[in-house]
Amino acid sequence: QVQLVESGGQLVQTGGSLELSCSMSGGVFNWYVMGWFRQAPGQNREFVAAINRNGGDTNYGDSVKGRFTISRDNAKNTVYLQMIDLKPEDTAVYYCAAHQALVPSTSYLSYDFWGQGTQVTVSS
DSSP: OOEEEEEOOOEEETTOOEEEEEEEESSOGGGSEEEEEEEOTTSOOEEEEEEOTTSOOEEEOTTTTTTEEEEEEGGGTEEEEEEOSOOGGGOEEEEEEEEOSSSOOSOGGGOOEEOOOEEEEEEO
16 A cells, blocks of 8 residues: 655745655555645635656646645655745645646645645745
8 A cells, every 4th residue: 555654844944945755664665656645624625736757757746836846755755845935824734635647737626645745834
């Protein structure tokens, strides 16, 4: 059974940087498009970033474009989200997700497996 575990969420000041990671077990990591989504309390799940199987194709949500970078290390079965210039509106639980496909998707409905989430809080 595929499992995803996120880590790296913490409290950070506005303008700061943070890197999240997500590791897969129980599956063949390079069979999956990987994505990051986030959800604040009472709000809908929001697309953050996605990356294709070999890391050559990435997509970003408009709110994070230019500030966040998604990457993956298939040898480590891990996907990363590097975040810079963090803003209070980035505060959310960040979820890693896996999608058994060739092309990244911006829709959470496309993803087959999800991690438990990691809390990112950006103080103002």
